[in-house]
Amino acid sequence: MKGLKQKSVILLVVMISAMVGFFKGPQAKQKWAIKVKSKSDHRRQMAEKKSIERSGGVLLDDIEMASYHS
Numbered sequence: 179m180k181g182l183k184q185k186s187v188i189l190l191v192v193m194i195s196a197m198v199g200f201f202k203g204p205q206a207k208q209k210w211a212i213k214v215k216s217k218s219d220h221r222r223q224m225a226e227k228k229s230i231e232r233s234g235g236v237l238l239d240d241i242e243m244a245s246y247h248s
Contacts, residue, residue, distance in 0.1 A: 187218070 191214050199207030227237055 191215070 191211060195207045195211045195214075198210050231237060
């Protein structure tokens with residue numbers, strides 16, 4: 179179910195970015211796609227942190243995550 183949802187979101191982003199690119203140009207298309215992707219990544223990271231917190235795990239900051247969980 180997660181895979182289908184993720185694929186549909188990616189398809190939606192690609193379709194909308196094509197429309198933005200058609201009307202405002204390729205640079206605006208890239209900026210919009212990057213903004214949407216970073217927003218999605220941030221939401222996913224926050225959900226992972228909440229799940230770790232609920233299960234009783236220790237929350238690590240970004241530097242600790244990068245050094246211990248490569």
